[in-house]
Amino acid sequence: MTNTAISMVCYTDLYKTEFGGRQSAQFRYYLGFESLLKIDNAEFIVYSWHKDMDRLYNIAKSKYGSDSKKLDKVHIIEFDLYKSPLYDIIANIRKKTPKNSFRSIDVQYAKFITLNETIKNFPHEYTYYIDIGLSSTALFPNKYITNKKGMHQYSEVSLFNTKWLNNMNKLSSNNKLTVFKMDNSPEFHVESRIARSKYLIIGGMFGGKTETTQKFSNDVLSKFHEYVETNKKLPLEESIMTKIHTEDRDKFNDITFQVWNHEDSGDVFKKMIRGKKMFYNTFEELNQ
Numbered sequence: 151m152t153n154t155a156i157s158m159v160c161y162t163d164l165y166k167t168e169f170g171g172r173q174s175a176q177f178r179y180y181l182g183f184e185s186l187l188k189i190d191n192a193e194f195i196v197y198s199w200h201k202d203m204d205r206l207y208n209i210a211k212s213k214y215g216s217d218s219k220k221l222d223k224v225h226i227i228e229f230d231l232y233k234s235p236l237y238d239i240i241a242n243i244r245k246k247t248p249k250n251s252f253r254s255i256d257v258q259y260a261k262f263i264t265l266n267e268t269i270k271n272f273p274h275e276y277t278y279y280i281d282i283g284l285s286s287t288a289l290f291p292n293k294y295i296t297n298k299k300g301m302h303q304y305s306e307v308s309l310f311n312t313k314w315l316n317n318m319n320k321l322s323s324n325n326k327l328t329v330f331k332m333d334n335s336p337e338f339h340v341e342s343r344i345a346r347s348k349y350l351i352i353g354g355m356f357g358g359k360t361e362t363t364q365k366f367s368n369d370v371l372s373k374f375h376e377y378v379e380t381n382k383k384l385p386l387e388e389s390i391m392t393k394i395h396t397e398d399r400d401k402f403n404d405i406t407f408q409v410w411n412h413e414d415s416g417d418v419f420k421k422m423i424r425g426k427k428m429f430y431n432t433f434e435e436l437n438q
Contacts, residue, residue: 152193152223154276154315155360156186157268159261160198160206161231164254168244169231171254178283180209181305185285187213187224190312195272196282197229197264225272229264231256236263236374243384258353258387259374262367269364276319277364278357285310290430291414309433317436322358326403327366329356329395330432334408344377344389351391358403369394405432 160179164171187194187210196206203226210224231237236259244255265279285307287295297306322328333349357363373390377383395402408426411419 152191153274154192154278154319155268155272155274156189156192156194157261157265157277157279158183158186158194158196158282159229159257159264160196160202160282161254161257161260162199162202164257168241169254169256171257177301178286178305180205181301182281182283182285184209184213184302185305185307186280186282186310188308188311189315190220191315193223193225193272193274195225195227195264195268197227197260197267199230200228203228227264227267229260229267231260234260234263236260239375239378240384243378243382247383253386255384255386259371261353262370262387265367266364269360269367274360276322276358277360278318279355279363281354284354287414289410289412290433291412294430309430309437311437314433314436317438318357321403321405321436322362324403325359325362326401327356327362328358328403328405329391330354330429331395331404331406332408332410333406334426344385344393347392347396349392350388351395353386353388353391356391366394405436407432 160183161169161171162176162179165173183196183206194210198206206226207224210221210226214220214224234256237256240255240259261279265277269277285305287305287307290307290309294308295306296308318328330352331349332352356366370387370390373394374385374387377385377390406427407429409423410429411423412428412430413420413423415423
């Protein structure tokens with residue numbers, strides 16, 4: 151029986167638009183979504199532009215074939231960034247300040263708005279947000295890539311599976327929010343200067359018991375409004391998440407790592423990762 155909802159957002163072609171975003175990210179998102187569908191014990195809710203909805207649904211249809219029970223657990227829902235309740239607030243400030251072209255502020259906070267929609271419309275015992283492009287060779291080494299054909303070689307990561315999600319739920323059963331904590335620097339992370347912390351709570355994945363996840367999501371949106379009203383600037387969502395974490399650390403399950411890169415990231419990163427806990431190591435632990 152499915153007791154977990156996984157909420158995601160997917161927005162392609164934002165690069166060089168007013169929203170900003172990664173260049174040529176669409177295949178990473180599409181293939182990452184396909185990889186996540188290996189998780190059998192979850193219901194997937196994806197929010198996207200209207201133009202991407204058919205593509206995402208067809209990916210699920212191709213993955214599951216004639217298995218209607220699995221396909222019924224995939225929901226592709228339109229969420230127009232122009233109609234977001236935060237659009238006017240963000241757009242007005244963005245006119246006065248340079249935009250972050252690498253990560254879209256609109257998407258960063260859309261994931262909390264849509265997460266609340268998931269909780270309202272698809273109630274489960276556990277609810278998580280996961281970045282749709284997280285399953286990628288940028289973060290996971292080749293030994294965990296199960297499909298080496300074509301573009302799949304960049305995203306088909308075996309560590310995203312039912313056992314991993316079951317262990318996430320076990321960890322989160324204490325009613326604390328499970329977060330991934332990057333703890334690797336004696337200096338303040340740029341994103342965490344608002345929190346004055348030497349670590350960073352990443353925005354790519356978090357969640358737990360649904361009531362806990364909903365409270366955190368509401369807290370993030372509330373602090374976003376407070377910060378914008380006071381500072382007239384747009385904070386990255388990880389800044390706000392880290393700030394909330396520093397204020398009451400006992401309410402969180404921390405999954406800690408030190409570096410994003412891994413042994414297959416290239417020679418330039420070998421010195422950087424030596425003796426460090428890599429992001430993918432946390433997935434290895436959750437697969438035990």
